[in-house]
Amino acid sequence: MEPPHTEQHAPTGPPPHREGAGGAGAAGGTRRPWVVGVSGASGTPYAAAVLRALLHAGEAVDLVVSRASRLTLLDETGLPFRDAHWREDLRRWLAQGADGTPDRFEATLPDLSTVRHWPAGDLAAGPSSGSYPSKGMLIVPASTASVAGVALGLSKDLLQRAASVTLKERRPLVVAVRETPLNGQTLRHLVTLDEAGAVVLPASPAFYAGAADLQDLVDFVAGRALDAVGVPHKLYRRWSGALGGSGRRPGGPGRAAAGGGGG
Structure with missing residues (x-):
């Protein structure tokens, strides 16, 4: 696989100081x-791949990790995510591969100084206001509960509130829903989000890109999420219009697709 997009850009500026938040950017204009x-x-692992790729692309990130997702993270990776130690926990999470390899991305881990973490229960956080300058939001992965909360405007936690703000401010919102099968109520909620301007992006890995391992499948979904908001990356091999472009021969071993070496 080709290496990740690693060109770095200086962040646009530091966020206002608040207790409990981290990630100061460089001096100069408004951080977005x-x-x-x-x-x-x-x-x-989808979230980790999106975060790595955003940071490799030189983007600043505000991170909201819901309470429920911390249990899922612990179950899927064995890693905690603690508000008091979020930067240390985030580094370990982003270094881990989708297959559980603990240091798969350690050597190419992007700079985390442009990441700012907001506790999920902090409804006074920056992203809870439309006046807070953000480029948009990606919910990766998106549970059916979060889909319902955003579609109904419940704002039960900061994740839901930030998504509602993103919609009302007409900023890009990507909802990478990860559930199967989908019942009628969830489908109606997804239609509501689509009609409100969100991009509904099911976490559906593709195989035409010549995936060689689990990370390749994860990176494909992450890459499609970034495509939806126009952030450059090299997470997967794009369709060229030629059959066999992935390098995989019938009955033979495949070779890596573009970009799975990091992201």
């Missing part, structure tokens, strides 16, 4: 991060 919400659905 992407808000990344991680819900309790299965699929925490």
Whole structure:
């Protein structure tokens, strides 16, 4: 697989100081991060891949990790996510591969100084207000509960509130729903989000890109999420219009797709 997009850009500026938040950017204009919400659905490796790729692309990130997602993260990776130690926990999470390899991305881990963490219960956090300058939001993965909360405007926690703000401010919102099968109520909620301007992006890995391992499948979904908001990346091999472009021969071994070496 090709290496990840590693060109770094200086962050646009530091966020206002608040207790409990981290990630100061460089001096200079207004910091405009992407808000990344991680819900309790299965699929925490998708969130890690999106976060790595955003940071490799030089983007600032505001991170909201729901309470339920911390249980899922612990179950899927064996790693905790603690408000008091979020930077240390985030580094370990982003270094781990989708297959559980603890140091798969350690050597190419992007700079985390442009990440700012907001506790999920902090409804006075920056992303809870439309006046807070963000570029948009990605919910990766999105549980059916978070889908319902955003569609109904419940704002039960910061993740839901930030998504509602993103919609009302007409900023890009990507909802990477991870559930199967989907019942009628959830489908109606997804239609509501689509009509409100969100991109509904099921976490559906593709195989035409010549996936060689689990990380490749994860990176494909993460790459499609970033495509939806126009952030450059090299997470997967794009369709070229030629059959066999993945390098996989019938009955033979495949070779790696573009970008799975990191992201």
